[in-house]
Each structure stands twice: as structure tokens, then as C-alpha cells.
Amino acid sequence: MADPETRPTAAALVIGDEVLSGRTREGNAWHLAKTLTEIGIDLREIRVVADDREAIVEAVNALRAQVDHLFTSGGIGPTHDDITADAVAAAFGAPIGVREDARAILEAYYAAGELNEARLRMARIPEGATLILNPVSQAPGFTIGNVHVMAGVPAVFQAMLEGLRPVLKGGAPLLSWAFRVAAPEGELAAPLGALAARHPALSFGSYPFYRGGAGSTLVARGQDRAALEAAAAELRAMLAALGVSDIAETPPG
Template structure:
């Protein structure tokens, strides 16, 4: 991560994620989305539907990164406490927001807007609303925190509306180098020396299973095209040297 990088964290909220009942599908999607915008996703936390846990995690993350994206806990049931927890983290009041009521009335008749559904209109004071074209129940933005739904289709639609508000960073360039026939343990020391020589380049080694057995990939990533090219050459030179030695 460079000094001027735009950074982000994801805070996933929900007992159902921690219990395994619901399989998270949002982290990978948000990670890909942010990468395309040149934003570094630096941390992901998963917390239960417990106010003190949400508040502590949110306060830690929002002071550390450029942006925080939360998913989950803004529905109509008693255990959806994200909005209240965010209000507490920012030390502001939370009230039923007439703007959110108007959005809900696009989907629900006035008589169907019962107490449970009106919970989705409770927004921390000072927050901006994030439109939700799928179910009309809005998310919200306060400070550098964007609060979105946990349902993937709804979260994705909200994220599309959030994207224009974000400061984009310089996109990361990457190159994948296939390493057939050479084991990680054989190139590990040499790769570590290359990584040390290029501190502004991210170099990772990733084994994967193919039809013929295990193979390895080395992924080189940098925002600087020149450094990327130099580091990739160094990796290729290392592999050629090892192949010449019979590895």
C-alpha cells in the first residue's frame, strides 16, 4: 500500500454469517469492485448483531481507512441494529427520516407501512441516503462510512449508487507468471529476495490444482508500470536460473 493510496475496509454484520447459516457473497464482489476503482481493500471484519461489537469495530476501521463499507443489519426485524449502532459510533441521534419513508412508499401502500417496515426508515441524523432500486429500503452514508444491505443483489445495486461518491485511486497493474514444474520451496528464497528488492511491488505465490496436478502461479502487482516490468523480469530470470539448475 502506497502512502497516498485510497484505502477501504468492509464490516460484515450478522450472526447468520458467523454461524455459517448464510454464506457471504459480498466480500469478493466489493473487493473486485474497489480494485477496479483503484481503492485498496485493506481489512475485512465480521461481527455479530451486538451493538458494542459493531460500534467498536466501526470506530476502529473508520479512523484507519479512507472508507468503510458495512453490509447487513438494516432490515425490518428486531435484530437489525446496524443503523442504531452506527448512530452511536458517530454520537448522533437516530430518527425516522421522511425521505426514507417516501422511498418506502414507492413499494408499500401507506397502510402496509407497519412498525417493522418503518424501522427501515430510521436513519442517523446528518446521514445521506443511498438509493435502493431493488426493494426501495435505503442505505445511508455518514462520514466515510457507507451502510448497505446484506442481500447481495441489493448491496450490489447500492454500491453502484455509491461509486460516483468515491475518490478513485491509481489502478493496480498485475501480471501472472505460470510456474510449471518448479515447487514453491525451490523458488521461495529467491522470490523473497526479489520482493525485498522491490518494496513497492506486491509479489505473491499461489499454488493451484490443475488436471495434471499441482502448479504454481506468481502474481506481481504494482501501480508503477516500470517497477512492475522490472520485477516481472527479475522473476523470469530467477525461474530460468532454477530451470538451468535442473529444478
């Protein structure tokens, strides 16, 4: 794993019965994972829980204590099953109510008479929170402490995350060097394990695939480009010694 002293850490909490029932294939955590890797923040854990107040409160409190940033997705719309804002407020023991700046955003967006009581729930913001603006459909998210509360609709989640970028300071980005080879991982495992043991500052993964025969993608990851280059040269020599010739390399971009 990367050095915790130089890279901030994060967790994701996805909230929604529709994910646990299989109705929806979740994609926000995947988008977040790619974005955080780009920024240089280590995503340590993803959790998915139901639209259940107690489950949300417990997960928020467990995760926010463990990482630098907790990102939540889902449950901040206008309907009765949107309980994330209230649950996050409860997790912090913070009062929550309609906030005037959030109400003003919604008033500017909706036509006269359209801002009904249900929609006004989307202006409920815990005390002490900062708004996360929503350029897609206006109803804001918010940051309280180290918790960033965002929408579940993918386009809105992505836009909110873009809005947060300026406050997300990353460490050195994690570079990866991939070797896709036409050899089963069981034949590479021993020398790969030995190579990994010689490079404790890097991490090495092996991912099998079965398309036109058994193959493996070996991935070396680390923050130090020179160390990664040295490991890639060793990997190349290792594959040559094993007689593996059909290799597709993807060095860091």
C-alpha cells in the same frame, strides 16, 4: 503494500449471526474487494461480527478511525435483529429517527396499508447522514461521516455500491501480473524473495496449488506499469534459469 499517500484506504464490516454460524457463505466482502481494487482503493481489513449492538459499535469506531472509507453490510432490514442503523448512530453519538425523505421512498414503493411499523424502521436514518439509493428493493442505505451502511442481500449490496462509485475516488489502480507455473513454491522461494527485495515499490505474492501436481501462482503487484514490466521480465528470466517451462502468464488487463 501500495503507497498510502496516493491510494485511499478502506475496511469492510460484515454484520450477521448467519455468517458466524456458517449458515451463509459471505460474498459481499469479496465483491467489495474486487470493486475497490478496480477503483484504486486499498482494502486493509475485513471484519465479521454478530448482530450484537456492542460488537457493532466497537468495530465501527475502531475501523472508521483507521481508514478513509468503512463499508458495512447487513442488518438494515425490517426485523428485530436488524440493528445496524441504530448501532452506527450510537457509534457516532448521532440521534436517529424516521426521516421524511426515506419514508417518502418507502411510501411510493409499498401499496396502501403495506408500510407497517416494521417496514418503517427501514426509514430510520441517523442525523447528518446522506441516503444511498436502493434500486432493487427501495429501502435506502446511508453514509454518515466516512461510513457507508449497506444491505446484506447481495443484489442490494452490489446495487448500492454501484450508486456510491461517483463518490469513491481511487488512486492509481493496482496492476497485477500473474505467472501460473508447474513448480512447487518451495523451489521458487529463494530467487523470488531476492527479486522482491530488489523491487521494494512492488509487492510479490506466491500461492500454491495442487491440481495435477504441486504448482504455484506468482503475482507481482504495483501501480507503476513500467516497473511491473521490468519485474515481469526478471521473473521470466528467473523461471527460465530454474528450468521451469510450463508457464501461463496473465499480464494486467
